[in-house]
Amino acid sequence: MAVKEWEEAGWTDSEREEACRALAALIREQSQAGRLCHPEELRAYLAEKGFTGLGAGEEEERAKLLEEVRQRQEDIRSLPGPDGELRYYSLQYMSESYARLLVRREGDPLLLIAETVRESSALYPRPVPASFFTGPPFELTEEELHACLESMASREEYGDIARTTSSAGTVFLYSTRHLDHGYASFLAEWLDVGQAANP
Amino acid sequence: MAKTATRYGGWAGKVLRVNLSTGKIWTEDTIEKYKDFLGGTGIGYKVMWDEVPPGTGPFDPANKIIFGVGPLAGTGAPCNGRTAITTLWPTCWPKPLVATGHMGGHFAAELKYAGYDAIVIEGKADHPVWLSIVDDRVEIKDARYLWGQGIRRTTVEICQELGPEAAVAAIGQAGENLVPMSVVINSISHSAGGVGAVMGSKNLKAIGVRGTGSVRIAGNKEEWEKLIKYHLSLLGANNQHVVPATPQPWAEYSSPGSRWVASRGKAWGAADPPLETGTCDPHDLNRIAYRTNNAAFYLGDLAWQYTVRGNGCTGCPIRCHTIIRVPSAAAKYGIPEVLQNTCAGLMFGRSFFKNFPDGPRGQTAIEACMVGMYLADDLGLWCNYGQLQRDFQKLYYEGIIKSKVGGDEYKRYSWDKYEKGDPTFLFELLPSIAYKKGELGTALGLGTGYLLERWGIPEEEWKRDHNLTYWKMGHPKHHSVEDAGQCGVIINTQYNRDVQVHSHTNFIRNGLPLEVQKRLAAELWGSPDAVDAPGNYTPMNVYKARMAKWTLLRKELHDSLSLCNWMGPWVASPLKERGYRGDDSIESLLYSLATGDRKTREELDQVAERIFLLHRALTIRDMGTKEMRTQHDTIPEWVFEDPSGKAPFTPGTNRMDRDDIRKAMDMYYEEMGWDKTTGAPTAEAYRRVGLGRVAEELGKKGLLP
Numbered sequence: 001m002a003v004k005e006w007e008e009a010g011w012t013d014s015e016r017e018e019a020c021r022a023l024a025a026l027i028r029e030q031s032q033a034g035r036l037c038h039p040e041e042l043r044a045y046l047a048e049k050g051f052t053g054l055g056a057g058e059e060e061e062r063a064k065l066l067e068e069v070r071q072r073q074e075d076i077r078s079l080p081g082p083d084g085e086l087r088y089y090s091l092q093y094m095s096e097s098y099a100r101l102l103v104r105r106e107g108d109p110l111l112l113i114a115e116t117v118r119e120s121s122a123l124y125p126r127p128v129p130a131s132f133f134t135g136p137p138f139e140l141t142e143e144e145l146h147a148c149l150e151s152m153a154s155r156e157e158y159g160d161i162a163r164t165t166s167s168a169g170t171v172f173l174y175s176t177r178h179l180d181h182g183y184a185s186f187l188a189e190w191l192d193v194g195q196a197a198n199p
Numbered sequence: 200m201a202k203t204a205t206r207y208g209g210w211a212g213k214v215l216r217v218n219l220s221t222g223k224i225w226t227e228d229t230i231e232k233y234k235d236f237l238g239g240t241g242i243g244y245k246v247m248w249d250e251v252p253p254g255t256g257p258f259d260p261a262n263k264i265i266f267g268v269g270p271l272a273g274t275g276a277p278c279n280g281r282t283a284i285t286t287l288w289p290t291c292w293p294k295p296l297v298a299t300g301h302m303g304g305h306f307a308a309e310l311k312y313a314g315y316d317a318i319v320i321e322g323k324a325d326h327p328v329w330l331s332i333v334d335d336r337v338e339i340k341d342a343r344y345l346w347g348q349g350i351r352r353t354t355v356e357i358c359q360e361l362g363p364e365a366a367v368a369a370i371g372q373a374g375e376n377l378v379p380m381s382v383v384i385n386s387i388s389h390s391a392g393g394v395g396a397v398m399g400s401k402n403l404k405a406i407g408v409r410g411t412g413s414v415r416i417a418g419n420k421e422e423w424e425k426l427i428k429y430h431l432s433l434l435g436a437n438n439q440h441v442v443p444a445t446p447q448p449w450a451e452y453s454s455p456g457s458r459w460v461a462s463r464g465k466a467w468g469a470a471d472p473p474l475e476t477g478t479c480d481p482h483d484l485n486r487i488a489y490r491t492n493n494a495a496f497y498l499g500d501l502a503w504q505y506t507v508r509g510n511g512c513t514g515c516p517i518r519c520h521t522i523i524r525v526p527s528a529a530a531k532y533g534i535p536e537v538l539q540n541t542c543a544g545l546m547f548g549r550s551f552f553k554n555f556p557d558g559p560r561g562q563t564a565i566e567a568c569m570v571g572m573y574l575a576d577d578l579g580l581w582c583n584y585g586q587l588q589r590d591f592q593k594l595y596y597e598g599i600i601k602s603k604v605g606g607d608e609y610k611r612y613s614w615d616k617y618e619k620g621d622p623t624f625l626f627e628l629l630p631s632i633a634y635k636k637g638e639l640g641t642a643l644g645l646g647t648g649y650l651l652e653r654w655g656i657p658e659e660e661w662k663r664d665h666n667l668t669y670w671k672m673g674h675p676k677h678h679s680v681e682d683a684g685q686c687g688v689i690i691n692t693q694y695n696r697d698v699q700v701h702s703h704t705n706f707i708r709n710g711l712p713l714e715v716q717k718r719l720a721a722e723l724w725g726s727p728d729a730v731d732a733p734g735n736y737t738p739m740n741v742y743k744a745r746m747a748k749w750t751l752l753r754k755e756l757h758d759s760l761s762l763c764n765w766m767g768p769w770v771a772s773p774l775k776e777r778g779y780r781g782d783d784s785i786e787s788l789l790y791s792l793a794t795g796d797r798k799t800r801e802e803l804d805q806v807a808e809r810i811f812l813l814h815r816a817l818t819i820r821d822m823g824t825k826e827m828r829t830q831h832d833t834i835p836e837w838v839f840e841d842p843s844g845k846a847p848f849t850p851g852t853n854r855m856d857r858d859d860i861r862k863a864m865d866m867y868y869e870e871m872g873w874d875k876t877t878g879a880p881t882a883e884a885y886r887r888v889g890l891g892r893v894a895e896e897l898g899k900k901g902l903l904p
Binding site: 031032096123128136182183185186192195197199 | 445446447452454463478496558559560585678712714735775845851852
């Protein structure tokens with residue numbers, strides 16, 4: 001951002017730098033605690049710290065300020081949330097993949113499950129225990145998870161999300177786009193029973 | 200300290216020699232005689248080659264038992280707590296051959312602080328004794344008051360005499376009664392299988408050691424501190440799993456199969472107050488010990504509430520032994536409510552049962568683990584990597600026990616309790632094995648090979664059974680086809696017991712995506728094709744043979760330096776900024792700085808090859824044949840079958856292809872520079888690693904290809 005614009009907003013250069021550092025520190029703090037930083041938290045923080053006076057076009061100025069934070073602080077990244085607004089995180093404390101999980105969690109839980117399962121089936125490749133979604137950072141209740149899986153079973157867009165159960169009774173999810181049933185079942189058994197039985 | 204040792208750091212400088220027949224105690228200079236073999240298994244194989252003639256039996260006074268540690272034991276190097284115990288293996292069938300058992304705990308460090316790199320025991324005492332070592336004061340003491348006692352009581356009694364800091368390696372009643380399936384245990388739960396009865400045959404109940412010295416680091420101390428920090432930064436969780444089991448904020452990847460189970464919301468529930476393990480960022484070196492909870496990994500989520508904390512070996516932040524407090528086990532079975540162990544030791548009791556009333560991860564299963572640990576770790580019983588329990592299930596459910604054991608004896612066991620998964624059944628079975636009670640107890644204590652022979656069951660039957668995972672020579676597979684396919688198969692052909700090799704599995708199971716593993720594999724072994732996804736194998740190639748060689752040599756290197764092969768090598772790390780690379784030179788960096796004997800990675804690997812070839816030479820000499828490929832390096836039938844009929848090289852099977860495995864063995868022998876037809880090292884292969892005299896001796900016996 002040009003100095004002139006900042007001057008028009010009523011801030012000195014050092015104030016601007018201080019604001020960027022303060023915002024980055026907040027984003028890092030949130031990331032360290034396993035949370036994304038939402039725009040409203042940043043706004044509230046700026047107000048609390050007395051960084052006011054952005055004047056007319058305040059929203060636009062704020063966006064520019066956050067963009068500057070990203071430029072000045074190499075570890076600060078953003079991802080668009082389901083509402084279109086950016087979420088901020090620090091690579092120093094949070095991976096991009098974890099940030100993606102958190103963004104997904106804000107949206108449709110069915111999509112959250114499907115996208116996470118597809119990613120795992122393609123990347124590692126391996127199936128995901130259904131219980132994965134009841135622990136951090138997803139924290140669905142058993143009832144919510146059950147309802148999601150029931151709902152997904154009848155929705156065409158989730159037709160690739162399939163289940164297999166290990167001999168210990170653990171339900172795993174996988175995507176048929178990336179794993180066939182036989183291999184997914186083999187991997188589920190290996191992950192859930194085989195590895196512990198072959199210590 | 201011996202004069203020559205002053206040139207070097209790391210080594211204590213002396214090997215302690217004890218003849219129990221004569222009572223003679225003396226020392227040898229480590230550097231003069233054993234430096235080229237480092238320590239640990241290296242010293243063990245050297246003593247066995249030089250001093251124990253072929254044809255010696257495991258329980259003969261002429262057999263020797265070597266407790267060997269390495270130059271890194273007792274230093275600040277991470278994961279330095281391993282003691283290698285080398286002797287003739289009583290469960291090796293049909294003929295006992297050389298093998299080693301491995302225990303962690305504090306024995307290795309304490310031995311170094313007392314001034315020794317190894318203890319070599321020979322002969323046989325004329326009454327039960329224990330060996331007392333307090334620095335240079337070494338005495339053979341009367342152990343008649345300890346004979347018949349369990350390992351816990353023995354440990355306490357000796358610690359009362361030597362002080363609470365002493366490390367005590369003791370046998371239980373199983374070892375005293377010459378039960379081949381017996382262990383020696385130090386530091387409560389750190390066992391080495393297979394050697395308890397060899398100590399028992401020498402009337403040696405225990406070794407208590409207390410050292411007040413230290414281990415000198417030859418190099419610059421600041422550099423050493425820096426190196427230790429660097430090594431710590433590369434550590435993962437137990438078995439060097441480098442990604443967490445569940446998503447953590449800092450982590451790019453996770454794997455449900457990882458032993459890095461720490462997470463927000465996962466707490467050591469029996470700690471006071473309960474301690475949340477948290478997210479455990481890998482850069483926080485003060486929280487490494489929170490990453491692993493092997494009770495939770497093996498016994499299920501229920502174990503979190505019983506977890507007191509992790510425990511482990513000298514210098515190791517991993518703490519893979521989990522201390523658990525299960526009050527219901529104390530109330531129901533009259534056993535201590537706090538016990539500890541890891542892996543197969545943790546599951547010792549549970550593994551006998553096929554069913555439990557509340558499932559395999561329920562309360563009863565945990566109580567069976569408690570009863571099993573209590574009995575096995577006091578009686579000193581060995582499970583042979585779970586083969587004892589797998590054998591037992593097959594023998595019972597196929598009616599073999601009923602047919603082989605006499606009617607009255609059979610009826611004395613509460614089989615209804617066994618079938619229902621009642622842990623009290625273990626109070627009937629396990630003491631029977633330790634005391635050789637009746638036919639069943641005696642047969643189970645022999646080890647698989649001798650049990651099958653005694654009961655007239657062809658070994659081939661065991662080699663066909665997929666569920667038994669029996670491999671050969673009385674022992675099971677240990678990280679074979681399921682870990683790195685052909686590489687795992689090759690490794691499992693090489694030893695005279697279940698192979699204690701983890702270099703490959705620690706890489707394959709590290710939890711990283713296949714693409715990342717392949718990138719690292721290309722750097723380590725020359726091509727991404729060295730590794731495959733689990734159960735989705737591709738045909739053999741030379742890079743897999745290189746990986747197999749590396750895997751074996753690193754095992755011997757670790758066992759000779761006292762580094763833990765259940766953790767290393769450290770060729771992957773949890774660090775994204777390093778591209779998840781570890782450092783394949785960490786062993787040589789530690790060795791060079793600690794000892795002052797500068798060696799590159801390649802030079803140290805050559806020493807490891809020397810040690811490995813000496814094991815091969817011992818096996819060839821004592822078997823009396825060079826036909827290793829057909830007589831020793833054998834592969835069981837189940838490896839070439841799949842229960843669901845899947846073909847080799849299709850996704851979802853570990854089944855191997857016969858022709859491909861023949862090719863794999865060819866490539867492995869070539870990689871080692873051995874003769875492909877016999878599978879025996881050539882004279883040149885021995886000479887290349889400085890074993891020319893070994894080659895000469897084998898040549899005179901017609902045992903060179």
